[in-house]
Structure formats: structure tokens, C-alpha cells
Amino acid sequence: MAQKVYVKVNADFSPEGEVRPRSIIWRDGSVFEITAVMMQIRAASTKVGGCGLRYTVRVEGQERYLFRDEDRWFVEGK
Amino acid sequence: MRTILHSDLNNFYASVECMMNPELKKYPVAVCGRVEERHGIVLAKNYAAKAFGVKTGETIFQAKCKCPDLVTVDPHYNEYMKYSRLVRAIYCDYSDQVEAYGMDENWLDVTGSRMVFGDGEKIANEIRERVKFELGLTVSVGVSFNKIFAKLGSDMKKPDAVTVISRDNFKEKVWGLPADDMLGVGRSAIRELHRYGVNTIGDLAHCPDEMLSYKFGINGLRMKQFANGEDNSAVVHRDFEFPIKSIGRGTTFTSDLTCNSEVWCMILTLADEVASRLRAAKKKAHGVSLTVKCNDLAWKEWQCGTEHPTQNAYELACRAFELFTKNYPWVKPIRAMTVRAIRLDDEDICEQLTIFRDAGRIAKVEAKDRAVDEIRRRFGRSAITSASTMKLEKFPGGAEFELTMPTGLLTLA
Numbered sequence: 436m437a438q439k440v441y442v443k444v445n446a447d448f449s450p451e452g453e454v455r456p457r458s459i460i461w462r463d464g465s466v467f468e469i470t471a472v473m474m475q476i477r478a479a480s481t482k483v484g485g486c487g488l489r490y491t492v493r494v495e496g497q498e499r500y501l502f503r504d505e506d507r508w509f510v511e512g513k
Numbered sequence: 514m515r516t517i518l519h520s521d522l523n524n525f526y527a528s529v530e531c532m533m534n535p536e537l538k539k540y541p542v543a544v545c546g547r548v549e550e551r552h553g554i555v556l557a558k559n560y561a562a563k564a565f566g567v568k569t570g571e572t573i574f575q576a577k578c579k580c581p582d583l584v585t586v587d588p589h590y591n592e593y594m595k596y597s598r599l600v601r602a603i604y605c606d607y608s609d610q611v612e613a614y615g616m617d618e619n620w621l622d623v624t625g626s627r628m629v630f631g632d633g634e635k636i637a638n639e640i641r642e643r644v645k646f647e648l649g650l651t652v653s654v655g656v657s658f659n660k661i662f663a664k665l666g667s668d669m670k671k672p673d674a675v676t677v678i679s680r681d682n683f684k685e686k687v688w689g690l691p692a693d694d695m696l697g698v699g700r701s702a703i704r705e706l707h708r709y710g711v712n713t714i715g716d717l718a719h720c721p722d723e724m725l726s727y728k729f730g731i732n733g734l735r736m737k738q739f740a741n742g743e744d745n746s747a748v749v750h751r752d753f754e755f756p757i758k759s760i761g762r763g764t765t766f767t768s769d770l771t772c773n774s775e776v777w778c779m780i781l782t783l784a785d786e787v788a789s790r791l792r793a794a795k796k797k798a799h800g801v802s803l804t805v806k807c808n809d810l811a812w813k814e815w816q817c818g819t820e821h822p823t824q825n826a827y828e829l830a831c832r833a834f835e836l837f838t839k840n841y842p843w844v845k846p847i848r849a850m851t852v853r854a855i856r857l858d859d860e861d862i863c864e865q866l867t868i869f870r871d872a873g874r875i876a877k878v879e880a881k882d883r884a885v886d887e888i889r890r891r892f893g894r895s896a897i898t899s900a901s902t903m904k905l906e907k908f909p910g911g912a913e914f915e916l917t918m919p920t921g922l923l924t925l926a
């Protein structure tokens with residue numbers, strides 16, 4: 436079963452209050468650049484539980500969901 | 514005609530737990546009061562547990578007899594408050610008249626939004642889909658032309674469903690239901706109604722006025738109006754705050770109390786916290802109630818008035834202890850107790866002084882309470898306390914506060 440993985444995130448906070456995640460830092464320290472943010476919408480994760488603002492992001496050529504639940508970020512890990 | 518929605522989160526506590534931890538969805542799940550504090554009872558359950566006959570309010574032991582594989586989880590009140598708030602935020606996209614009824618139910622008056630969002634049924638379905646997609650929870654929604662029928666509707670089909678009760682179909686849809694399914698028909702009323710052969714909402718709708726007003730007064734006539742769809746009560750504005758009806762503090766002791774001196778210390782401790790809350794809310798109490806639960810789980814409640822409106826711990830405690838010594842026969846040890854300040858008024862309301870009251874002494878007591886509050890604000894709650902409540906071995910940490918609103922019960926962790 437998929438697991439909820441809380442991650443460290445680098446993000447830009449605009450003066451208007453918009454938040455754009457720039458990179459995800461994995462537990463082992465490796466950095467994954469976010470090359471594009473395709474969509475953001477409030478959504479629940481049916482895979483790993485919990486909900487928040489869901490960013491559809493492109494990482495290493497693949498589309499992934501990145502969730503922001505209040506001040507924590509998580510991804511749907513394997 | 515108005516369009517009113519009543520939206521009810523299904524199995525709220527259990528659904529939040531399953532949403533946060535989807536592994537649980539495979540199992541029968543019950544959210545239970547914490548075992549180590551001996552509130553070992555079922556607070557909520559999912560549909561799988563319901564299928565085994567697990568009921569809210571029964572002990573974990575009883576529940577496990579029916580359902581040996583039952584998974585029990587601790588309650589997370591902060592999460593429930595959070596999701597309750599997030600669901601309300603969705604409702605507020607459709608109306609500024611959103612009235613909470615407990616933590617998991619809300620009425621919405623969407624009369625003015627139909628031109629923007631479509632009819633009541635369409636809005637209800639949109640809300641239902643959004644709550645499921647955005648928060649991973651399900652609601653059942655009743656759509657009708659008044660609050661009473663909207664609430665009935667939300668009970669008729671669940672989970673994740675919409676029921677419409679219109680002027681044209683309410684007689685077929687509603688009149689066959691048991692009368693006590695309807696809000697406003699209480700437990701004592703239904704017993705009385707049964708004796709007169711009034712069983713369904715339809716029976717109630719056809720009841721002679723004389724009989725109803727003779728038996729129940731104005732409330733009897735109101736029940737009949739509700740049954741006929743004549744409920745004009747408004748859905749309040751989302752910013753409206755209901756005046757607090759009572760402030761209580763209760764706890765289950767880590768082991769049973771067996772003598773009056775122990776009881777006094779516990780009452781004083783509970784009253785102290787109630788009084789702090791009263792002062793923070795700028796309220797004074799005209800009465801006190803005490804609830805006592807014995808170790809066989811039977812419970813009793815008594816109330817009395819105070820000599821004058823008060824927000825002082827010692828005074829509340831003295832009244833509560835009087836109630837106790839006057840009424841409790843000490844046949845059984847005591848497991849749990851709640852002290853409540855009732856009949857609240859604003860603290861600055863004018864009060865009638867009597868010549869027998871020492872206004873100077875009261876002013877001194879109030880000044881002392883303010884000083885205590887200030888010390889606690891700066892140095893923490895334990896910085897100053899009554900000597901008799903300093904070392905209470907049977908008093909558990911982290912019990913719950915309750916604020917009773919006129920429409921329901923909200924428990925704060």
C-alpha cells in the first residue's frame with residue numbers, strides 16, 4: 436500500500452500570498468527540481484489519506500501530486 | 514418559497530479517522546474514549562462496525578463481544594474541529610446563512626443563491642461532490658422549504674446522498690415516518706404521544722389542536738405545525754454566535770472516590786476551571802449543576818441556584834458540594850463528576866443588590882479572582898492554586914471541557 440511521506444520543500448512565496456513549490460528534498464537529502472506546476476486544487480488523497488492543497492507537479496519528467504496540508508507537505512510514496 | 518439545505522457529515526469522527534488512514538477502511542472501526550482514562554466507550558463507528566451492531570455509547574468490551582475484529586482508535590478532537598471548519602468553508606461558498614448544529618451538521622439557506630448556482634438539489638449535489646473530492650469525507654444532504662424537513666431529509670438516505678422534500682411530495686415522503694424522527698419531538702413527548710395512538714408524523718399533522726395544547730402547551734401546537742411543513746425559523750448568519758448556555762468541566766477519575774473530603778477537593782478543582790472559563794467569557798452564573806457517575810455507570814444530576822450571580826470558584830464549589838452532601842447517599846464509590854455553571858448572564862448586567870449582601874466583600878473576591886487570573890496568565894495555571902487541590906492523585910491530566918450551545922454540544926479538547 437502507498438505511504439504518506441512528509442517531505443521538505445523549497446517554495447517561493449509571492450507578495451500576493453501565492454505559493455509555488457520549487458524543489459522537493461527527499462529524506463536522504465537528494466533534491467528533485469519541480470520543472471512545472473500544472474494545477475493546484477483542494478483535494479483529498481485517496482491513496483495515502485489526508486488532504487490539502489494539491490499541486491500537480493512535474494518532477495524528472497513525471498507528473499506527481501504534492502500536497503500542502505497547513506504547514507506540512509507530503510507526497511504519495513511507494 | 515425558501516430553499517433550505519441540511520448537510521450532515523456521515524459517521525463524522527470515524528470518517529475522519531478512515532480518511533486520514535485509509536488502511537482502516539477495510540476494517541470495522543470504532544473511535545473510543547481513551548481506555549487509560551477509563552472512558553472506554555464507543556464515540557463513533559464506521560458502517561462496517563455498524564453492520565455488527567456496534568452502537569455509540571456502549572463500552573469497548575460490549576462492542577468487541579459483537580465484533581471481535583473491531584479496530585479501536587483514539588479520538589483526535591483537533592482534527593475533527595479542523596475538518597468541521599473546512600466543510601463549513603465549502604458551505605460558505607454557497608450562502609452567508611450557514612448555521613451549525615453540533616460539529617457535523619449545518620443548515621444552509623440558499624434561497625438567494627439559486628440564480629447563481631442552480632436549484633437546491635443541484636447545489637446539494639455540488640456540495641456533496643466537493644466535500645468528497647476536497648476533503649475525502651461524505652455528507653448526506655436534505656433539501657426542502659424549511660429547516661425541519663431539510664433535517665429529516667438528510668437522515669433519509671445516507672451516506673453520500675441527497676434527498677429532496679418538496680411542497681408537492683412531503684406528505685408521501687414524510688408523513689409515514691415515526692413522529693420522533695422529527696426535530697422538536699423529544700423523548701418524553703413521544704412517550705406521551707404513543708399513549709394517544711400518535712405514532713407517525715402524519716398522525717401528528719392531523720392531531721386535534723385541543724389535545725396537543727392541553728398535553729404539551731405551545732410546544733404541542735408547534736410540533737403539529739412542523740409536521741405540516743409550517744416552520745418559518747431562519748437559518749442564522751454564519752458569523753452569528755449563539756450565546757453560551759452553560760460552561761462545564763468534567764472528568765473521570767483515575768480511581769474511584771470514596772469519601773466527602775476527596776469529593777470536595779475534586780469539586781473545587783473542577784469549579785476553579787469552570788470559574789476561569791466564566792471570567793474569560795465575561796459571564797456570571799445564576800445556577801450550578803453537578804453530575805455524578807457511580808462505578809456501576811449509573812449517573813445522577815442535580816441543580817440549584819446561586820445566592821447571586823457569580824464567577825467565583827469557591828462559591829460555585831460550595832453550591833455544588835451542598836448538592837452533593839444533600840443528595841448523594843454514598844452507596845457506591847464515584848467514578849466521574851461534572852461541575853457546570855448554568856443560567857449564564859453577561860457579567861456587566863445590572864443586578865439588584867439586597868441589604869443582606871455585603872457588596873464590599875463581593876468586590877474584594879472579584880478583585881482577588883482577577884489577580885489570580887493575571888498570575889496564571891503570566892506564570893501558568895499551576896502557579897497559584899488552593900492548598901486543598903495541590904496534590905490530587907486521582908485527577909487525570911488532559912480531560913475535556915464542554916461548552917453547551919443552544920443547538921448542540923461542542924467538546925473542546
Ligand SMILES: [Mg+2]
Nearest residue numbers: 521522523617
Ligand atoms: Mg453526522
